Amino acid sequence: MNAIIITIGDEILSGATVDTNAAYIAKDLLAIGVDVTKRCSVGDNTEDIEREINAGLAAFDLVITTGGLGPTEDDITKGVICRVFETQLIEYGEVLAALKVRYQQLGISMSEMARGMAKQPEGATLLANPLGTAPGILFDREGTVFCAMAGVPSEMRALMDQALIPYLEKRGSHRVILFRNISTFGIPESKLATMLKESGYTPDGVRMAFLPSYAGVTLRLRGDGLDRSEVEKTLEKNFEEICEVVKKHIFSTEEESLLDKVTTLLKEKKVTLSTAESCTGGLIAKMLTDIAGSSDYFVQGAVTYSNEAKMARLGVKSETLQKYGAVSEQTCREMAEGMRRTSETDFALASTGIAGPGGGTAEKPVGLVYLAVADHNGATVKRCSFSGDRYVIRTRSAYTVLNLLRLKLLEM
């Protein structure tokens, strides 16, 4: 089964909104063996939407659209769907009833415009939207499935996971598409590729992609076929050859991020953690607490931007700041050790550096960052020179210190 995703909205074409929906949908579909082979975006324009939907229905087994189902006048997808499937909007009693309950719970009155959400194309299968008012609109005709979903990411995700995926799974008959991930940190993409080449490895019956990000480079193997155990065997063979070559750079061979890996280790080892951040300004604490259940290991963080805060909160010595400066190995060490001591945690992380764009000097240029992990033996400090803008420097700093922590946790 092959699929096209059509995302609808002027705001996507104009760049005012980044389209995160298509990536989410593609991932979900791949997991059940449906291959997205094309993706496109069109504006809020009846002709463009109609043309893309019709072209999709002619060439693909599954056509998914997101966006344009809301109550306002720039939301025109429902009208186009009626034209494509030669039907009309009718008011659905059960949708209206659900709307009424929802507005009652919110304690606000339902406007005429909001009531319009009960009007949906006649003959469609409506998929209940657990997080919003626009149901999914599904037509399954002549072997082709069409589904329109709301553009709000949280609503689209709920519709995908709770309605469309179960529907497609029940419908059955997909190819087997499987992946294996090999995630590395601290080595550039071209170096990984060279290592593999020099080892004599070439992909055999699989496709290999290098996925670089600030959180490392993931080698992604994709196997494809009709027989699951065959696909698994081929994948495994390639996987093992690659692992043999790059093993010392691997942090995970599961579908997990560096952050996932670190938080799993923190839980396994039953240790506690605190953070003392200067240049990363709360980013490390934010990332750690993005994960549900982080209160098991994360105790507290300090964002000490000023020298005064570094001294008062973390006990960094005035002489250290004067002699070496705020961006120095010594200050970073005292930050981490001070945080660990005052928060009484097993580990503490610290960052201090120049994230830019201003503040750099010849001696301490933008991108110079010190990162530390403190444990009962004191702190290990790493000096880094990152290139890139403020966002990149902060993000790289956060991942690099998380990787330092990972290595420490593995030593335990």
Added chain:
Amino acid sequence: MNAIIITIGDEILSGATVDTNAAYIAKDLLAIGVDVTKRCSVGDNTEDIEREINAGLAAFDLVITTGGLGPTEDDITKGVICRVFETQLIEYGEVLAALKVRYQQLGISMSEMARGMAKQPEGATLLANPLGTAPGILFDREGTVFCAMAGVPSEMRALMDQALIPYLEKRGSHRVILFRNISTFGIPESKLATMLKESGYTPDGVRMAFLPSYAGVTLRLRGDGLDRSEVEKTLEKNFEEICEVVKKHIFSTEEESLLDKVTTLLKEKKVTLSTAESCTGGLIAKMLTDIAGSSDYFVQGAVTYSNEAKMARLGVKSETLQKYGAVSEQTCREMAEGMRRTSETDFALASTGIAGPGGGTAEKPVGLVYLAVADHNGATVKRCSFSGDRYVIRTRSAYTVLNLLRLKLLEM
């Protein structure tokens, strides 16, 4: 001039990577009057890429691709470009020289694979890549411009801003496309639409889009034409009518986010700020310090996840925590006031709540969040019930407390 953006990469189709490039490119192009009317993504597959590029060249004035220009074997765009423009790869002396300098600076030796980056299509105009090794590849033939850029976002952005946009501007003859933004906070999209409808306003000669996000709803007006002053006049008329109706919800009519607005106010009023976060776990500090120059106003932050940290760091009273709980108006107030006192800042923000998915009770469900702003008069606390997942609850909390701060700053 109309444009199509083609993003290339299996990782984009499979959803492993979110395509942020297309949005960036579209925004940049609109600013010089080039309209992106279609966008699509294809995998690392020679036939698919060639078909989309050829279809693009036939129907659009400008065809932009990103991705597939790297050194590894899944990077096949250069080969396709050679086929499309009937040319071949040759080694460019000046590109090789630049590569050598780059590797020397990095202090690593240049592999054969890396050297391959000096091979580029003969006859192309090469655009220097200030941040990476893959130059932009431009062909300008028979009135149609083709440009291929690297897929790494920072490199693509530098190529756009420093090379392609200047090239297109010099080439000239674009339509005038202008926007006006009206950004609101704290009012849902459908309510805004109803208010406008009931006021009798309808868009006149402009297109209006509602752009909802957790940072508010932006009304975006787009005017389009050949004469700049005509377009400006039409936009202004619509803009003023809308502002009149929704004015009390507006936080900005510039192209600025709520965060931008708050940081601008902090600088204007010359005040200092600190943060005490529980459920947002560093997110507020992270957002504030995302902005370059934040050390002018941001002094320090505390992420006090545990009750002990709330007491030790912020001076929250043990009785308060026992009597009302960590998620309560009283605790939130003491957090904000304690932070402001100990950090000696003009303002302090605080958050405490249940971000979920676990930890909710009937009395204090997931999504219950208290947010506070403290100033010399004490703290103002707001009780919120957010729906959504952990990410949504934390994000809404952060923006809501920033909006509270904005309102306080405007009172000064």
